[in-house]
Amino acid sequence: MAASRPSSAPEARSGTHTGPEKETPEFISVPGTGVPVIHFRLLIRAGAAEDPPGREGLASFTAKLLRRGTRSLDRDCFDDALDQIAAVLETRVQREYTVIQGITLKRNLDEFYRILVDMLLEPRFDPRELEKLKADQIDAVEAVRQSDEALGREVFFQEMFRDHPYGHLSVGSLSSIRSITPEDVRNFHAEHYVRAKLIVGLAGAIEPELEERLRGDLEKMPAGKMERSPRTEAELSGRRVVLVEKEGRTQTHLRIGHPIPVTRAHADYTALMLANTQLGRHRNSMGRLYQAVREQRGLSYGAYSYIGHFLGTPGPTTSSPPDLARGNQAFHMWIYPRSENAAFVLKLAIREMEELKRAGVPDDRFDDVRDFTRNSFAFDIETPARRLAMELDDRIYGVRDFARRFPDEVSKITRAEVNGAAARHLRPQDLLIVAVVPDAGKLKGQILSEDAPLIYPSGVDATPLAPDDAQVRAVKLDVDPGSIKILKANDLFR
Amino acid sequence: MVYVFPGTLPLSIESPGAGPAPATEISLDVCEEILDNGLRLLMDPDPKSPTVSFMTFVDAGARDELKPGTTGLAHVFEHMMFRGTKRFPNYDETLAPLGPELNASTSQDMTTYYVNVPSSALEKVIDVESDRFQNMTFTNETFRMELGTVREERRRSHVDSPTGTLYSRLYELAYQVHPYHHPVIGWEEDLEKNMTYEDGLEFYRTYYSPKRTVLVVSGGFDVSWLRDQVREHYDAWKRQPEPDLEVPREPPQKEERRDCIIWKDDQVTPKMMVGYHGPEMSLDAPDYCVLDVISQLLFMRSQRLAKRLYTDLQLVESISGWITGSKDPNLFIIYASLKKGGTTAKVLEIVDEELERLRGEKVSERELVKAKNALAASMLYSLDRPYAVARSLGFHQIAGGDYRLLMRIEARYQTITRADVQNVAQRIFRAANRTVVELLPKSSAQST
Numbered sequence: 008m009a010a011s012r013p014s015s016a017p018e019a020r021s022g023t024h025t026g027p028e029k030e031t032p033e034f035i036s037v038p039g040t041g042v043p044v045i046h047f048r049l050l051i052r053a054g055a056a057e058d059p060p061g062r063e064g065l066a067s068f069t070a071k072l073l074r075r076g077t078r079s080l081d082r083d084c085f086d087d088a089l090d091q092i093a094a095v096l097e098t099r100v101q102r103e104y105t106v107i108q109g110i111t112l113k114r115n116l117d118e119f120y121r122i123l124v125d126m127l128l129e130p131r132f133d134p135r136e137l138e139k140l141k142a143d144q145i146d147a148v149e150a151v152r153q154s155d156e157a158l159g160r161e162v163f164f165q166e167m168f169r170d171h172p173y174g175h176l177s178v179g180s181l182s183s184i185r186s187i188t189p190e191d192v193r194n195f196h197a198e199h200y201v202r203a204k205l206i207v208g209l210a211g212a213i214e215p216e217l218e219e220r221l222r223g224d225l226e227k228m229p230a231g232k233m234e235r236s237p238r239t240e241a242e243l244s245g246r247r248v249v250l251v252e253k254e255g256r257t258q259t260h261l262r263i264g265h266p267i268p269v270t271r272a273h274a275d276y277t278a279l280m281l282a283n284t285q286l287g288r289h290r291n292s293m294g295r296l297y298q299a300v301r302e303q304r305g306l307s308y309g310a311y312s313y314i315g316h317f318l319g320t321p322g323p324t325t326s327s328p329p330d331l332a333r334g335n336q337a338f339h340m341w342i343y344p345r346s347e348n349a350a351f352v353l354k355l356a357i358r359e360m361e362e363l364k365r366a367g368v369p370d371d372r373f374d375d376v377r378d379f380t381r382n383s384f385a386f387d388i389e390t391p392a393r394r395l396a397m398e399l400d401d402r403i404y405g406v407r408d409f410a411r412r413f414p415d416e417v418s419k420i421t422r423a424e425v426n427g428a429a430a431r432h433l434r435p436q437d438l439l440i441v442a443v444v445p446d447a448g449k450l451k452g453q454i455l456s457e458d459a460p461l462i463y464p465s466g467v468d469a470t471p472l473a474p475d476d477a478q479v480r481a482v483k484l485d486v487d488p489g490s491i492k493i494l495k496a497n498d499l500f501r
Numbered sequence: 502m503v504y505v506f507p508g509t510l511p512l513s514i515e516s517p518g519a520g521p522a523p524a525t526e527i528s529l530d531v532c533e534e535i536l537d538n539g540l541r542l543l544m545d546p547d548p549k550s551p552t553v554s555f556m557t558f559v560d561a562g563a564r565d566e567l568k569p570g571t572t573g574l575a576h577v578f579e580h581m582m583f584r585g586t587k588r589f590p591n592y593d594e595t596l597a598p599l600g601p602e603l604n605a606s607t608s609q610d611m612t613t614y615y616v617n618v619p620s621s622a623l624e625k626v627i628d629v630e631s632d633r634f635q636n637m638t639f640t641n642e643t644f645r646m647e648l649g650t651v652r653e654e655r656r657r658s659h660v661d662s663p664t665g666t667l668y669s670r671l672y673e674l675a676y677q678v679h680p681y682h683h684p685v686i687g688w689e690e691d692l693e694k695n696m697t698y699e700d701g702l703e704f705y706r707t708y709y710s711p712k713r714t715v716l717v718v719s720g721g722f723d724v725s726w727l728r729d730q731v732r733e734h735y736d737a738w739k740r741q742p743e744p745d746l747e748v749p750r751e752p753p754q755k756e757e758r759r760d761c762i763i764w765k766d767d768q769v770t771p772k773m774m775v776g777y778h779g780p781e782m783s784l785d786a787p788d789y790c791v792l793d794v795i796s797q798l799l800f801m802r803s804q805r806l807a808k809r810l811y812t813d814l815q816l817v818e819s820i821s822g823w824i825t826g827s828k829d830p831n832l833f834i835i836y837a838s839l840k841k842g843g844t845t846a847k848v849l850e851i852v853d854e855e856l857e858r859l860r861g862e863k864v865s866e867r868e869l870v871k872a873k874n875a876l877a878a879s880m881l882y883s884l885d886r887p888y889a890v891a892r893s894l895g896f897h898q899i900a901g902g903d904y905r906l907l908m909r910i911e912a913r914y915q916t917i918t919r920a921d922v923q924n925v926a927q928r929i930f931r932a933a934n935r936t937v938v939e940l941l942p943k944s945s946a947q948s949t
Contacts, residue, residue, distance in 0.1 A: 040549060044881055082812070086803035090871050093878030110882055139815060142840065146818035149841055152768045155661060254943075255765030257656045290604065292583070292593040305649030308657055343657060375597045382600025385552050385619045390885050464649020465693060468642060496768055 032205035032225055033402065034218050037395040039211035045116060046392045047109035047123065048208035050399055053199035054104045056172035057236055061186065064144060064179020068187050069195045070098035070105045071140055076131035077122075085122070094119045096126070100177050102316075102333050103403055105199075113212045120217075124224045130196065134189045141185060147178040148500045155443045156319075156343070158251060158496060159260040163441040164316070166249050167266060167337055168241050181501050201231020208399050210391035238334055241266040246486045248440045248454060250447035253496040259349035259450070260443040263356055264339030265434050269314060271332070271404040277416045278428035279314050284376045285368045285425075286359060287312035287340065289319065293379065296359050300342055304472065305464045306352055307344040312360075314338050330396065332403040338433065346445055350453040351461045353442075354482040357435055361482075364433040367426025376425075381417040384410075440486075447493040454486050531894065531904060532724050534731070538740045539712030542731050543894050543904055545719040547887065553720030554887040555626045557614040557634065558895040560715070561708035563685040564609050564828065567746050570695030573651065573687015574704050576607040580647045581701060582614065586636045589629055596629060602888070607685055610828045611899040617888050620721030624730065631734035634714065637705060641698040648692055655686045663769045664836075666762060667940045671774045674758045675832055675936040679751035710741035717895040717904075720887030748829065754778055758936040763946045770818065771839040772940040773848060777929050779833040782826035782901045790913045791925040792824040792833050797872035798864055798922065799835075799855065804871070806835075806855050814851070816843055826900050832936075833929060845939045859926035863919040873914055880911075 039045075058065045074096065076082040089096055092115035099106045107127075111119035151157045161176060168174040178184070202225065209217060243265050269279050287294030289311045292302070300310035315336045340360065344352040368376050388394045388410050397410050444450050453459065459480045463469045469476070534542040562575050582605065589595045596603060599622040605614040616626050659665040669684040676682035687696075716735075718727060780786035799806040800822045810817045819838045825831040837848050884890050898904040 042881060042885065044885075083803065083808070086808075086812070090801050090803040090875065091867075093871075093874040095882070112878055112881065142815050143818070146770075146840060149768070149770055150818070153663070153770065253766060253768065255661075257660050258653070290602075292603075293597040301650055305646040306653070308650055308654040343653070345653060345656060375594065378598035379600045382598070382619055382622070383602070385600065386602055386617065389552055392885070464645060464652065466641075466645035467649060496766075 031222065032202050032207050034222065035206070035208045035395065035398050035402075036213055036218060037208075037210040037391045037398065038213060039391045042212065043113040044211050045111050045113055045213055045217075046208075046210040046395060047107070047111075048210070048392075048395055048399060049107040049127075050206040050208070050403070051105040051107070051200055052103065052204040052206070052233065052403070053235070054101045055175070055177035056102045056238075057195075057199060058172075058175065058179070061183060062179075062191055063175040063183040064177070065187055065191055065195050066105060066199075067100040067144065067178050068137070068140060069192050069199075070100050070107075071143075072132055072136060072192055073107070073126055073130050074098050075136040075140070076133055077125040078129040078131055079125060080122070081131065082133070082136055085126075088118070088122055092118045094122075096123065099330065101330055102173050102177070104332075106330050116217070120220070124221075127200075127225070128227050132189060132192055132196070137187070137189055137192065141187070144178050144184045145181060148176065148181055148184070151176065152496055152499060155253065155256060155258070155260045158253070158499075159262045159441055159443045160341075162249060162251055162443075162494070162499065163262040163264070163339065163439065164337070166247075166441065167243070167264075167439055168335065171239060171241055171335070172236055173241075173333070173335060176500055197229070198231070201229045202226075203231040203233045206399060206402050208395045210395040240268065241335055241337075243437045243439055245436070246438045246440065246484065246490060248442070248451075248486055248491040250450055250491065250493045251441065251443045251496055251499070252445070252447040252493060253443055254445060256443065256445040257345060258343045259346045259445075260341070260343045261349065261353060261356070262339055262341055262441045263353065263438055264337050265437050265439060267314065267336055267338045267432050269428075269432055270334065270336050271400065271409060272406050275428040275432065277413065277420055278425045279432055281376050281380050281417070281420065281425045282363060282368065282429035282433075283312055283314045283338075284380045285372060286363050289313065289317060291379075293375070295363070296340060296342070296356060299355055299359055300344070300352060305467065306348050307342050310340075310342045310356075312338070312340045330400075332400040345462070346450075347460060347462050349442060349444065349450055351459040351476075351479065353440065353454075354459050354484065355479045357438070357484070358479055358482045360433060361435045363429050364435060367429055368422060370422065373422045373425070377417060377420065381414050384414055384417070443496070451491050451493065454484050454491065455488055457484060529890065529894075529908070533904075534728055536711065536732065536735060538736065538738055539710075540731075540735050540738065541715045541898070542728070543715065543717045543898065544722075544724050544727055545717070545887075545890050545894065546722055546724050547720055550721040550887055551620055552617060552887055553620045553623050553718065553722055554615060554617045554891040555623065555630060556616075556717045556888075556891040556895050557630060558715040558717065558899050559612040559614075559709060560610075560713035560899050561612055561704070562608050562610040563683060563687075564680050564748060565708060565744070565746070566680060566683070566687075567748070568700070570691050571700050571704070572683040572691045573685070574696060574700055575612055575708075576685055576687065577644075577647060577651050577692070577696065578701060578704050579605045579607045579612050579614075580651060581639050581644065581705075582633060582637060584639050584643050584647070586633050586638055588632050588636065592629070592633060596626070599625060601626070609681055609685060609831075611896075613892070613895065615888060615891070623718075623722055623727075627730050627734050631738075634709060635735075635738045637709070639701070644698045644701050648696065651686070652689070652692050655689065655692065659684065659686060663764055663772060663940050666764075667772055667774050667938055670760060670762060671776050671832070671834070671936055671938045674760055674938065675754070675776045675778065676751050678749045679829060680748060681751070681827075681829065681831065706741060707744050711735065711738045712740050712743065715895055715898050717891040717898070719891035719894070751778075751830065754934050754936075757932045760938045762938065762940045764940055764942055767942045767944050769940070769942050770841045771843050771845050771942065771945075773837045773839070773845045773937065775835040775849070775852065775935055775937050776832035777931075777935045779824050779831060779929055781828055781830050782897075782906070784906065784909055784913060786830075787913065787921075788925050788929065789824060789826070790910055791917055791921050792929065793876060794869070794872045794914065794917050795859065795922060795926065796822045796824060796833075797875045798859070798868055801871065801875055804868065805858070806852065809855065810837065810848060810851055816840060816848055816851070826896070828900055845941070849937065856926065856930040859922065860930060863923050866919065869917070869919055869922070873917070876914055877911065
C-alpha cells in the first residue's frame with residue numbers, strides 16, 4: 008500500500024467527488040432477502056455546507072419543509088396519508104448532502120410512491136409551515152445545549168472547522184433561523200434539488216419496474232449542474248482548549264482531536280482504521296483507551312476514538328452509521344470522567360495517543376486488531392439497507408466497491424503500513440481540546456499548572472497503578488494561556 | 502448499558518385504508534429445547550444469514566434486588582461478567598479476533614448478554630459464553646473497580662441527565678412497595694457504601710442458574726449442530742435452588758401523586774412524565790395489548806395528542822407514550838418535553854382532555870386501523886437482523902413467560918375493538934391511578 012498519497016482524483020483530497028455533469032441521476036439497487044419491505048434512500052448532493060452566509064440552516068429548512076406537504080396534500084393530509092400505510096418518510100441534512108429516506112411495506116408501494124414523488128416534484132413550501140418550522144429548529148438548537156454529549160461534539164466540530172463550510176450547526180443559529188424567508192427556501196430548492204445532484208438508492212423487495220418508473224418520473228426534475236461551494240482543509244497548529252461552562256455538571260465531557268486528510272478515498276484509510284481499532288473503536292472494549300481509562304481505573308463509562316464524524320446510535324454497533332460521509336474529517340477521542348478527574352484523564356488520553364503514534368500497534372496485538380477490523384465489517388453490510396447506505400457513501404467519497412475491497416485490504420495489510428499511517432496522521436502536538444465543564448476556571452488552572460488530581464472509586468487499592476499514574480501525570484499538556492477560551496453554554500449558537 | 506425494552510412487536514400486517522387484504526407474515530421457525538438442568542434454548546435459523554446472534558437472557562433484574570442495600574446489583578453484576586474466568590482471563594481479547602458486537606443490558610426484569618459474530622465464529626462463542634456463565638470468578642478489588650465505572654455510568658444517565666432523573670423519580674413515586682420503585686442502576690448510597698463483594702457472590706450463586714437462563718440464537722447455523730454444541734457445553738451446569746424470595750405486589754394506587762424537580766441549569770426545557778398503573782405483559786392481561794394500540798392512537802404523528810400538542814399548538818418539542826412490557830404490572834407513561842418557556846400545566850390540561858375523549862367516546866375505525874397497521878409494520882421494519890430477532894424472542898420469553906407471545910400478541914391486536922379501547926381507557930386513565938412528575942429549569946425556582 009502506498010504512503011500518504013490519496014488514492015483518488017485530486018478533488019477527493021477533501022473527500023468529496025465532483026463528478027461530470029449528467030443528465031440522469033445515478034441509481035443503485037440492493038436486492039433484499041425476502042422481507043416484504045422496500046427502502047428508498049435518495050441523496051441530494053447539497054447539505055449544510057451549502058448554506059449561504061447568514062442563512063445557516065437553510066439546507067435543513069428546505070429538507071424539513073419538503074416533509075410538510077405538497078401542492079395536493081397539506082401537512083395534515085401528508086402525515087395522515089403516510090400513517091395510514093404505516094410508512095416512514097424522513098429528510099435529514101448532513102454536511103455534504105441531504106438524505107430523503109423512505110421505508111414502506113411492499114403491499115403499499117403504490118400509495119407510498121405517489122406521496123414520495125409528489126414531495127419531490129411538487130413541494131408545497133407553505134409560508135405558515137415555515138414560520139412553525141422556525142420554532143422547531145430553535146428547539147433543535149436548544150436540544151444541543153441540553154445534552155452535554157451533543158454540546159461537546161458540536162462545539163468541537165464548530166471550532167475545528169472555523170471559517171469552513173462545516174463551521175456551523177446544520178440546523179443553524181438562533182439568529183439565522185429567524186432570518187430565513189420562503190424565498191430563500193425556494194431558491195435553495197431550485198438550485199440544488201436537481202437531477203445532476205441526485206443519487207437514488209433502492210433496497211429490499213424491489214422489482215426492476217420500480218427503477219424504471221422512478222427514473223421516468225424524476226426526469227421531471229430540472230437537470231441542473233453538479234456544483235458546490237469551495238472547500239479548504241481545516242488547519243490546527245499547537246494545542247488549543249475550549250472550555251464550555253455549564254453549571255451543575257458532575258462529569259466533564261472531553262472531546263480531543265485534530266483534522267485529518269484521511270477519508271474512505273484515501274490510501275491510508277484502511278491502515279488508519281486498524282490503528283484506531285487499537286486505540287478505541289466505539290463501544291469496543293479491546294481498545295487501549297478503554298482499557299486504560301475504564302478497565303484498569305474505573306474512571307469513565309466510555310472511552311472511544313474515531314477517524315471520522317460519528318453519532319452514537321442505540322444498539323450494538325461499533326461502526327459508523329451511514330449518512331456521515333464528509334469530505335473533511337477529524338480524528339477525535341471522547342471520554343466523560345467525573346469532573347474532579349478531568350485533567351488526569353485528559354493526560355491519560357494524550358499519553359495513549361502519543362504511544363500509538365510512537366510505537367504503533369504492538370506485534371502481539373496486530374493479528375487481533377486486524378481480525379477484529381475485518382470480521383466486524385460483516386455488521387456494516389448486514390442488511391440491504393446498510394449495504395445500500397455503504398454504496399451511497401462510496402459515491403460521496405468518489406470510490407467504488409469499498410464493501411467488496413475492504414475485507415481483502417484488511418487481510419493483506421501489514422503492521423508496518425498500519426504503524427506508518429498512525430505515525431503520519433496522528434498529531435498529538437496539534438490538538439483541539441473541548442470540555443463541557445461545571446467550573447471552567449478550575450480546569451483552566453489545572454491545565455496551566457499541569458496539575459492532575461485523581462480520585463479512584465472508593466475501596467480500590469490504587470497502589471499497583473501508582474507508577475503508571477505518575478507517568479501519566481508527567482505528560483505535559485503544554486497549553487499556552489492565550490490558547491484557552493472559555494464559553495458559556497447559554498451563549499452558544501446565538 | 503441500561504435500557505428499557507420497547508413494547509412488543511407484532512407479526513402480521515393488515516391492509517391500509519384501501520380495504521381488507523390477506524395478512525403478510527414473517528415466518529419465524531423457532532425450535533425449542535430444554536436441557537435436563539432447566540436451561541432453555543431457542544433457535545431461529547436463517548441459513549442465508551452470514552451473521553449470527555448468540556444471546557443469553559438471565560431471569561434476574563432490578564426486580565430481584567430485594568435485599569436492603571443492594572439496589573443496582575443486577576446491573577453491577579452484568580458488568581462483572583466481562584471480567585473474565587480462569588480459562589479465559591481476558592474476555593474481550595479472547596473474542597476480539599472474531600469481530601464481535603458484544604455488550605449487555607439490565608432492565609427491571611432481566612439481564613441480557615449478546616455476542617453477534619460472523620456465522621463461522623459461533624463455535625468459539627459457545628465455548629467462551631458457556632464458560633463465563635458457569636465459571637465466573639472475581640475479586641473484591643475488581644468488584645470495587647467496577648462499582649466506580651457503574652457510578653460514572655450513573656452520573657451520565659441519571660445525575661446529569663434530566664430525562665433519567667425524571668424517569669427514576671416517576672417510578673420511585675408510583676411504586677411504594679414493589680421493587681420497580683428503585684432505578685435499575687441503583688441508589689448512589691448503595692453503590693458507594695452498602696453493596697459488598699459478598700452480595701455480588703451471593704447474587705451470582707442465586708440467580709446465574711441454568712433454570713433461570715434462556716439462550717436465544719438467531720442467524721446462520723444448523724439446528725442439530727447447535728443443539729449438540731449447547732448440550733456439550735451446558736449440560737454440566739448445575740441447577741441452583743430457586744431463591745426463596747417473594748416479590749411484593751404493589752397495592753392499588755388510591756390518589757394522584759405528584760412531584761416537581763427543579764433542575765440544576767437553565768439550558769433544560771420543561772419536561773413532564775405521567776405514569777398510569779397498567780397491567781403486566783400477558784395474554785391473561787388483555788389490557789396490555791389495548792394500551793399498545795392506545796399509544797399509537799395518541800402518539801403517531803397524525804394522531805390525537807401528537808398532532809395537537811406538537812403539530813398544531815407547538816407546545817412540545819417531543820411527546821411520546823408507551824406501555825412497558827414486564828413481568829409485573831407496569832406503567833403506561835406519557836413523556837412530554839416542552840418548548841423553552843412552556844408551562845407543564847397547559848400541556849397536562851390537553852393531555853387530560855384527550856384522555857377524557859378516549860374515555861367518553863369510541864375512536865373511529867379509521868384511527869384504529871391506522872394504529873394497528875403501525876404496530877404491525879414496526880415489527881417488519883425492526884426485525885431486520887438476527888440480533889433484533891433474538892432480542893425480541895428472549896424478551897418475550899422472560900418478561901411474558903413464553904416466546905410465542907410475540908406471535909400471539911399480534912393476533913390479539915387484530916381482535917381489539919373500538920369498545921375495548923374505550924373500556925380500557927376508562928379503567929386506566931383515572932387521576933387516582935396516576936403519578937405526575939415535572940422537571941423545570943433552575944430559574945423556575947425563583948418564579949414559583
